[in-house]
Amino acid sequence: MNSAKLACVLGLSIVAAMLAVDGRAVRAASEPAAAARSAAESVYAAAPPRLLQIRTLVADAGRQTSIGSGFLVSADGFAITNYHVVSQVALEPKTFKLEYVAADGSRGDATLLNVDLANDLAVVRLDKRDAPFFTFDEAALSGNLIKGEQLYSLGNPLDLGFTVNQGTYNGLVGRSYNERIHFTGAMNAGMSGGPAVTAEGRVVGVNVAKQAGGELLNFLVPARFAAALLKRAREQEPVADFRGEIARQLVAWQSGLYKSFGDDGFRSTVLGPYRAPETAAPWFNCWAQTNAGAIPRPRARVKSTNCRSETGLFVASDLNTGVIQLSHSYISTAELNQFQFASFLTQLSQPRTMGGGATRKWFTPERCHEDFVSAAATPQHPPLRVIWCARAHRKFDGLYDVALVAVTEDNGSEALVSRLSLQAVGYDVAVALSKRFLEAVQAGK
Amino acid sequence: MMWIEILSRHRDITSRVRMPGPEVRVGRGYDNDIIIDDPYVAAQHLRIFRDEAGQLVAEDLGTANGTFLDGGKSRLARIVLDGKQPIRIGHTYLRVREPHHEVERERVAGTALRMLPIVVAAALGTLAVAVELLRVWLAQTAEPKLSNYLAPALYLATGILCWVGIWALLARIFSGRSHFLRMLLIALAGTLAFSLYDELAQFAAFAWTWPIARNYQYAVAWLILAAVCILHLREISPSRLLLKGALVTACVAAVIAVQALQQSEALFDTGRETTARRLMPPAFRLAPVRDEGTFFADIVKLRAKLDGDRSQAGADEEK
Numbered sequence: 001m002n003s004a005k006l007a008c009v010l011g012l013s014i015v016a017a018m019l020a021v022d023g024r025a026v027r028a029a030s031e032p033a034a035a036a037r038s039a040a041e042s043v044y045a046a047a048p049p050r051l052l053q054i055r056t057l058v059a060d061a062g063r064q065t066s067i068g069s070g071f072l073v074s075a076d077g078f079a080i081t082n083y084h085v086v087s088q089v090a091l092e093p094k095t096f097k098l099e100y101v102a103a104d105g106s107r108g109d110a111t112l113l114n115v116d117l118a119n120d121l122a123v124v125r126l127d128k129r130d131a132p133f134f135t136f137d138e139a140a141l142s143g144n145l146i147k148g149e150q151l152y153s154l155g156n157p158l159d160l161g162f163t164v165n166q167g168t169y170n171g172l173v174g175r176s177y178n179e180r181i182h183f184t185g186a187m188n189a190g191m192s193g194g195p196a197v198t199a200e201g202r203v204v205g206v207n208v209a210k211q212a213g214g215e216l217l218n219f220l221v222p223a224r225f226a227a228a229l230l231k232r233a234r235e236q237e238p239v240a241d242f243r244g245e246i247a248r249q250l251v252a253w254q255s256g257l258y259k260s261f262g263d264d265g266f267r268s269t270v271l272g273p274y275r276a277p278e279t280a281a282p283w284f285n286c287w288a289q290t291n292a293g294a295i296p297r298p299r300a301r302v303k304s305t306n307c308r309s310e311t312g313l314f315v316a317s318d319l320n321t322g323v324i325q326l327s328h329s330y331i332s333t334a335e336l337n338q339f340q341f342a343s344f345l346t347q348l349s350q351p352r353t354m355g356g357g358a359t360r361k362w363f364t365p366e367r368c369h370e371d372f373v374s375a376a377a378t379p380q381h382p383p384l385r386v387i388w389c390a391r392a393h394r395k396f397d398g399l400y401d402v403a404l405v406a407v408t409e410d411n412g413s414e415a416l417v418s419r420l421s422l423q424a425v426g427y428d429v430a431v432a433l434s435k436r437f438l439e440a441v442q443a444g445k
Numbered sequence: 446m447m448w449i450e451i452l453s454r455h456r457d458i459t460s461r462v463r464m465p466g467p468e469v470r471v472g473r474g475y476d477n478d479i480i481i482d483d484p485y486v487a488a489q490h491l492r493i494f495r496d497e498a499g500q501l502v503a504e505d506l507g508t509a510n511g512t513f514l515d516g517g518k519s520r521l522a523r524i525v526l527d528g529k530q531p532i533r534i535g536h537t538y539l540r541v542r543e544p545h546h547e548v549e550r551e552r553v554a555g556t557a558l559r560m561l562p563i564v565v566a567a568a569l570g571t572l573a574v575a576v577e578l579l580r581v582w583l584a585q586t587a588e589p590k591l592s593n594y595l596a597p598a599l600y601l602a603t604g605i606l607c608w609v610g611i612w613a614l615l616a617r618i619f620s621g622r623s624h625f626l627r628m629l630l631i632a633l634a635g636t637l638a639f640s641l642y643d644e645l646a647q648f649a650a651f652a653w654t655w656p657i658a659r660n661y662q663y664a665v666a667w668l669i670l671a672a673v674c675i676l677h678l679r680e681i682s683p684s685r686l687l688l689k690g691a692l693v694t695a696c697v698a699a700v701i702a703v704q705a706l707q708q709s710e711a712l713f714d715t716g717r718e719t720t721a722r723r724l725m726p727p728a729f730r731l732a733p734v735r736d737e738g739t740f741f742a743d744i745v746k747l748r749a750k751l752d753g754d755r756s757q758a759g760a761d762e763e764k
Contacts, residue, residue, distance in 0.1 A: 340584070341586075344586040346723050364716070365716040365754060367747055367751055369744055370656065372733070377736075383727070388747075390747060391751070394755055394758045427748050431741055431745060
């Protein structure tokens with residue numbers, strides 16, 4: 001009985017697939033029951049031959065180590081997926097290889113052609129010809145999509161089978177350095193690289209990430225980046241040395257990031273008697289914190305602000321980089337003596353280059369330098385105890401992770417601890433930014 | 446008339462016999478004046494008598510293993526005895542002395558000085574505990590709790606007493622006297638030396654920006670421990686102090702080397718230094734404030750080191 005029902009649905013699907021491809025004229029002519037079917041149904045029905053599961057296999061074992069989704073975008077076998085779905089193949093081509101499984105059950109080998117690291121996209125080519133494919137939505141490419149439009153996100157969550165999730169287009173994500181579409185709808189691991197389509201089945205974006213801790217909050221890479229990557233893959237030879245290409249793209253991306261960060265500049269914020277630099281770039285997420293209500297009652301008051309850029313970039317499963325962080329803590333006490341206050345500051349001022357990834361694989365050991373520094377010999381510039389720690393990215397020449405900590409040394413019972421952390425930054429850029437940062441740490445009175 | 450002393454392996458006297466006659470025979474057999482139960486000694490091993498000049502002489506009676514001066518390697522048929530250097534037959538040491546052998550003057554028992562070591566030990570002990578409590582107090586940033594102070598003081602006192610107890614026991618076993626008070630003084634002095642160095646190192650690391658003082662703190666801690674051990678050993682017995690000192694130094698050098706290796710390997714693995722950077726009150730700053738340009742010039746120099754690390758890592762990977 002069940003199987004009979006399933007066969008019936010499948011039969012209908014095939015009809016619906018034809019409908020979506022052939023357009024409205026055909027739909028009008030079809031049976032009334034079919035016309036009443038929801039858009040989700042028709043999207044689902046149209047998807048199978050063009051929707052893919054992209055599997056990363058251990059070449060020797062022939063078994064998958066990770067799975068994601070993807071979709072065909074041309075009749076000659078070009079398909080789009082996420083870079084993070086194929087990153088293992090890009091970085092370790094000898095160890096891993098790609099395989100696709102289409103929603104209609106066909107499977108075969110896939111070859112990685114090109115990647116777009118900044119937008120987490122990759123284009124692969126399948127040994128599949130003359131199959132139906134997805135087209136990009138014109139309105140989405142030109143950025144004229146209307147907020148509130150219903151979108152359907154497709155993919156294969158957790159290897160459970162292909163699914164369609166209905167959701168809403170909410171425009172671009174604010175406070176994001178990389179352009180992302182804010183999509184409200186369910187998304188799960190394994191759907192990465194799948195398309196998000198309109199009711200007509202045209203691609204608006206590529207599933208890329210969900211907000212940890214959010215409900216139904218998801219991000220899509222806008223379709224125009226996928227279209228651009230596809231164009232590049234068609235026009236250029238396939239990339240031979242992906243490590244080199246990834247390094248090149250990472251360097252290009254971070255140089256834009258830090259230029260933008262530097263150009264937006266710092267503005268001054270007041271913390272107790274001090275003034276501290278805050279970034280003026282819009283793509284930071286800032287929070288304030290205080291220990292005022294803590295029990296047991298703290299013997300020194302801490303007021304902090306912390307700004308973190310929304311720029312984490314996936315490079316490998318064990319390396320996320322490109323985050324900028326600024327934080328300031330104003331600490332004052334009436335209860336601790338000067339030594340105890342110094343001990344308190346000690347706990348707050350240990351330098352730490354931010355996580356980022358598997359340490360030994362990606363980074364050289366940290367090297368630090370510390371000293372008493374004053375930006376200028378004026379009363380506005382208090383003496384600072386500055387600690388600078390840096391580590392080099394082993395696999396990316398010219399990139400470093402830097403952590404700067406400055407503690408004001410003008411008062412035994414109040415102080416400002418300022419931190420600046422820069423991931424994947426050029427050394428000279430880091431030095432220049434640190435200089436500006438230190439110069440902006442001032443005693444305000 | 447003469448005195449014959451049988452010595453232990455440590456050259457302490459185990460028995461002493463007064464021989465009234467002009468000649469003494471020594472050996473394992475029962476026809477001797479002195480019987481030595483040492484399987485390496487001959488039944489008739491030694492004859493001790495006065496020669497024409499009146500000196501005491503030991504004469505080997507043609508034995509298989511021979512007779513030696515203590516520490517000597519050549520067997521001697523005839524040895525003139527001076528009352529100072531023992532002789533060895535088999536595994537046994539003997540010393541022969543005249544009745545008029547001169548002894549050292551008696552020591553004067555100092556009544557006034559008797560209390561001094563006790564007072565000094567008590568003072569040092571109090572100081573060591575006080576320094577520990579001061580350290581806890583200066584680092585106290587949370588709510589003060591009594592146990593924060595009592596526990597370290599108790600651990601320190603117990604630790605020192607156990608340490609001293611073990612050394613006193615060793616001294617009692619090997620030299621017969623425990624020298625508890627002196628051992629205590631040595632341990633307390635060591636503890637204080639370490640506390641003092643620790644504070645100085647932290648101070649130097651902050652005030653003059655000499656992180657090196659802090660980074661090699663462990664080496665200094667081990668060196669202080671070595672000095673303490675050598676002093677303890679000297680109290681047990683001052684003989685062969687050079688050899689003992691060399692052994693202790695070698696052990697400590699090995700430990701320091703292993704720890705340095707461990708630290709460098711840990712840094713290689715985690716990429717992070719393990720030592721904490723301690724801040725002190727601003728008034729403790731002794732180094733001049735650098736201008737920004739000088740500081741960043743140093744930072745720029747750091748780049749070469751990082752790039753060196755990277756190319757090193759790249760070379761390792763290619764292997």
